[in-house]
Amino acid sequence: MSTLFESPNLPEEFLPGIxxxxxxxxxxxxxxxxxxxxxxxxxxxxxxxxxxxSSGEKSWSGPSHFxxxxxxxxxxxxxxxxxxxxxxxxxxxxxxxxxxxxEGEAVSDDEKTLMLDEALxxxxxxxxxxxxxxxxxxxxGLSNQEIAHEMALPxxxxxxxxxxxxxxxxxxxxPRL
Numbered sequence: 440m441s442t443l444f445e446s447p448n449l450p451e452e453f454l455p456g457i458x459x460x461x462x463x464x465x466x467x468x469x470x471x472x473x474x475x476x477x478x479x480x481x482x483x484x485x486x487x488x489x490x491x492x493s494s495g496e497k498s499w500s501g502p503s504h505f506x507x508x509x510x511x512x513x514x515x516x517x518x519x520x521x522x523x524x525x526x527x528x529x530x531x532x533x534x535x536x537x538x539x540x541x542e543g544e545a546v547s548d549d550e551k552t553l554m555l556d557e558a559l560x561x562x563x564x565x566x567x568x569x570x571x572x573x574x575x576x577x578x579x580g581l582s583n584q585e586i587a588h589e590m591a592l593p594x595x596x597x598x599x600x601x602x603x604x605x606x607x608x609x610x611x612x613x614p615r616l
Contacts, residue, residue, distance in 0.1 A: 457502050461487065461509050467580025468513065478520060487512035503589050510579035517578065518556045521549035551612075558611040562604070569604040576601060 465480035465487075490512045491505075499505040555577070563570035568590070575581045575589060583601065587594040 457505060458484070460502075460506055461513075464506070464510060464580045465513060468517070468578055478517075483513055483516060484509075486516050490516070506579075507575070507589060510575055510581075514556075514574060514578040517552060521552040521556075524549045525553060554612045554615055555608065558608050561611065562607060566604070566607075569600050569607070572597065572600050573604050573608065 461484045462480055465483040469478070469480050469483070487509050491508060499508070559570055559573055562573065571590065572586055575586045576583075581589065583594055583597045586592075586601075587597045590597070592600075
């Protein structure tokens with residue numbers, strides 16, 4: 440485990456605290472994703488940890504820099520899983536249904552996650568700060584206060600940016616629901 444933190448910038452005494460923080464973030468994300476989620480928070484953290492350790496990036500400026508990178512890794516893991524389940528759902532066992540039946544079908548949580556990811560990619564092109572805030576809030580499960588600390592912004596600015604980002608995402612995703 441210590442091979443991930445060969446950088447002198449992140450001493451080994453931070454490991455238990457970082458692991459606990461990542462575990463809380465993953466648990467918050469799992470609760471938000473609703474029922475039917477098969478991935479456990481511990482497994483999500485371990486998979487993110489493995490991705491980060493195999494990425495070659497070992498120079499973390501501090502615990503918050505590492506946590507931000509871990510949140511991004513967790514996001515990619517959840518998006519990859521949603522895409523995989525969505526592919527199986529769409530192409531697994533196909534059968535014909537009447538159009539009237541298909542119109543009333545609800546959008547699954549995986550499809551919502553994929554729509555959010557697509558919208559987040561579009562947002563990051565024009566509003567990178569707001570996109571990072573959504574990433575930390577939605578995929579990281581951080582509070583406004585934690586995000587303000589992580590992004591070095593006043594908490595009130597985080598609240599305003601979150602309100603704007605939510606409205607923007609709703610406008611982007613709503614027509615597809």
